[in-house]
Amino acid sequence: MARITEAAGLTGWVRNQSGTVRLVLEGPVEVVDRFMKRLESELPPRASLEGVHVLSREFVKPSQVSEMFTILDSASDRSMRISIPADLAICPQCMKEVLSPSSRFYRYPFTTCTDCGPRYTVVETMPYDRERTALRDFPLCSKCMEEYTDPGNRRFHAESIACPVCGPELAWRGQEGNLISAEDPLEEARKAISEGAVVAVKGLGGFLLVADASNREVLKKLRKRKNRPAKPFAVMASNLSVLKKQCLVSAEEEELLSSPEAPIVVLRTADNPSLPLDLLAPGLNNLGVMLPTTPLHLLLAESTGDDSTGSFDFLLMTSGNRGGEPVCTSNEEALTRLKGIADFFLLHNRRINLRNDDSLAVVNHSGVQIWRRARGYAPNAVSLSFPLKKTVLAMGAELKNTICLGFDNEAVLSPHTGDLETPEALDGLEQVVKNFPEYFGKAPDTIVTDLHPDMHSTRLGMRLAAELGVPLLQVQHHYAHALAIMCEHRLKEAVALVFDGTGLGTDGTIWGGELLHVRETEWTRLGTLAPAILPGGDAAVLRPAIQLIARFWQQGLAVDKRWQRRLGVTSEELRLWKTQFERRINCYTTHAAG
């Protein structure tokens, strides 16, 4: 703001005020007017203008006009609107500097600027300023200070600015967490990866497990250690040209991969790819791929300096967790929880305050569809077509949990918290439930949960409502899905087909494939899929053969030896399920689509 204001020949001041920018312009009327007209087009690429409110216009004598333009300290005024910026992938200019031997940011894994770098993940309190982020641990050196305070510099007020002299640094540790003295931890990590090691790397919003994606042995080893026999792994391609040899990439997919949000994009694989797809994505003809999103990611792939290890075209990058648990964020946590999975640890000392996984997206006939909304997207708000009268905290469901804080015209979704099946995941939920309202300076006056009393998010919501003394609203699962889509597409009425396996219905049974008629505040269930019996309850979800067999029995059909063989079911299992089915022992009835 200071840069473009000064360029226009205006004076005055600017200040961050809890998520808004307050600007006082001083100068001739026509210059101010011209500036206001051109403001939007003058903004840097990552800035967007949501709206301008002119608070007042005053005429002053030329002698009262300030001589220069100043940036005032941020004001923390809780009554003003706050927005927490999302983390952004490394920009092309920083990428160039990181790879250029003459730059002071050469090979520096924490290079950032005003257009890229960590935001949400390093925030401690609002407003977003360096002193209220994890970067406050690193006082700026004179060169960084110069760039930070120079309105003409592209790192002017880049809150996460850091360099090899003053910023965070890497550390290299062994399997047992033992510190290994290394002149260049990056080089050690690349060497270990090339030799078939699994390296736990502290990334932007959490730990990653990194390995050579072309090495069959390490892929097998990692699947075994993570107890993940078949779920697909995501990979990082070092650049678009190597990626295009393995996957089909449309123009829209290319744009998405290279965007500042830079999600993992699910791509169709090309004919005869050289990557071991049978181990990366068994049984699939697509692969989740991202491009380097931070300088560290880039430097892990590219061979730089005197490093004798060649460049990696593809690195496997999977979340640094044990099955079902959330991704580790602190060094201590990773050293304990990833012990036995990782052969080495590449750590750093920039704290991750809030977990944020890689986002996952796909481009289909209707455009970009986000499957996991996290890094790059969260916590950007979804704007509502109507103002909310209250501040509402919605707790989300049990699986793939995300919370939502609604106030004014905004619905702010947290990054994906994950499945709430482990104590670690619950801790993660409790943390975000506490932090979100605090950051936005909005105390919830209504709590919303799912109708299902056994979901961890429901229980936490009930406790919270009681603690805060605010009303609790419980919403049926499928109805909530329909409402969310209606909000997104600004519909006031809809006939909605909602296919979701296990939402508790208003009649106490488990609903699944539902046809609903929804108006703003009322809804009716028009129809549902014919009920099916699931012997063994959740066991039938993990073993789809049970579901098929139970449907045979429901229709009065027998399951012969041929079917038994094709479904890989033993006679012993069949007998057990049959007894359960006939006596309705531990059987659920479901209306789910599948």
Ligand SMILES: [Zn+2]
């Ligand atoms: Zn940058």
Ligand SMILES: [Zn+2]
């Ligand atoms: Zn510095």
